[in-house]
Amino acid sequence: MEHWADRLVKILSDKGNAVCVGLDPRWDSLPAEFRSRGKEVTLDGVAAAYEAFCMQVLELVAPLVPVIKPQIAFFEACGPEGLKTLQAVIRRARQLGLFVILDGKRNDIASTAQAYADAAFAGFQVAGRVHPVWDADAITINPYLGRDSVEPFLNSARAVGRGLFVLVRTSNPGAGQFQDLVSDGKPFFIHVAEAVSAWTREHLGNSGFGDVGAVVGATHARELALLRGTLPEALILVPGYGAQGGSAEDSAAAFRADGLGAIVNSSRGILFPYAPGDTDWRSRILAATRAMISELATNTAMKHLANSAAKRGREQSTPEQVA
């Protein structure tokens, strides 16, 4: 069973960047062509529009980026049909070779957490047969309930070569209300980070990363640098880039010197960099994706990742050029 981190690192190196596109479909922002289909729009109609839009986004970004992160909330908001759309989108993303982080920030007491974990990874087991539900490569979870609530996710992920990202420091303006409370001379989020660091060390891949990552907002550059040190073996998922105010410079601190160790997510900034009536939305999405890749590549660590991908690309194409 290949370790999830090794699989992820390979995809990152192949693409030469660490951009994650957040799939947060929003009805009012969709290109007009997806909203003008029905007369009376039902929830099922919204789900169908989300599916059509997300499928096109996947085709556009799959050649460029390594990771996508669907946000369950937006699919759940249109009910069961929205969740069928989510299944279809994840299935297609995996076919396209994208690494899928399902963002739901779930958690509960252990017996309930197990139900979430089954749905996320291996599937629901009935009478000896396993039925996949979300089939994600990784999911985000909330740490508030402590280790025993994380355990079912951890065991389920390990059993099928998948991974977790635990919320450590979130990207919202009010994140500090509880996360910054100081205990034993350290803010609360550092206590969570230390736990994550210990959990991830239990099962390292060949890449040197473990199977528990951390979510740390790009809106807190100082904390990113601090946490890179606290979490040497953890992959860091960095949300908050773009629309939420985080920059490439802010995100740089999340990377190791070899250009690995982090994934930077942008949702609205890539999905919706246009007015809904703009028929040229496809090229705007492509331009926004390429711009983010370049912006991230300007910091040394990311440049290293981009260069090694370019080098590998040249090496791979050499035989053909000779022949």
Place this chain on the structure above:
Amino acid sequence: MEHWADRLVKILSDKGNAVCVGLDPRWDSLPAEFRSRGKEVTLDGVAAAYEAFCMQVLELVAPLVPVIKPQIAFFEACGPEGLKTLQAVIRRARQLGLFVILDGKRNDIASTAQAYADAAFAGFQVAGRVHPVWDADAITINPYLGRDSVEPFLNSARAVGRGLFVLVRTSNPGAGQFQDLVSDGKPFFIHVAEAVSAWTREHLGNSGFGDVGAVVGATHARELALLRGTLPEALILVPGYGAQGGSAEDSAAAFRADGLGAIVNSSRGILFPYAPGDTDWRSRILAATRAMISELATNTAMKHLANSAAKRGREQSTPEQVA
């Protein structure tokens, strides 16, 4: 718009008890009759079995208890069809006059939290029309992201007379790992409780309770007493009764002297107090429900609630007896 707490207090007083039945369907525990229908069981078959079982449970307990609490995880575990089942179960419960707490422990940054809040309460708004999704009376949410992530839930709930229960102290054995960290001389969960207390005071109903409740596990009796004091205007949802080890005596501390202020949940203890092959499962569910009602009534506060319901019952029946 009637305040959710006033509505809930009325239902509690009418039924004369504060029992919440947790709807956590589990395939392996279902009475055999629900599992023997199909030859090859699919996820849709599981969802159909959950629906048939939960509907029968609702008919059994609705005359006895005031509140039910479906746990989304178990419905989500069988995919989109499971969530259709959840919708049907909530709709039926509300028809039967039950108060519905949807247990999902969701949360995210504000713009995403808004999507969860829309789904939970008013519904998804498309082109000026609102489409209900879950239509719950209250939901559980996770506090880790701070007030700005709670805000969308709060505003959405207030707009339609619904409410929230914020995780304060959970019922799992490892709850203390982060929740007990001490900052400024107080454990972390007390900081969260103080915030909940301030939030709920912003909008009190005639009953004196606000629209933000707290989740506090029955497995922590000492904390329950402490938190009843910290949260004078908050309704407390007490999970962990029965299967998780909490007793009626432990739960007593969550109630005020007038018998109000808390709801005590039991899930497995009421749904599955029998072996799957037991054909007499209906009477076992009824017996377990009645036993829990009696057990809770043995403490003074609950006895008061039960007596006032009995008294009201006599008063209401007097005219007919005269006529």
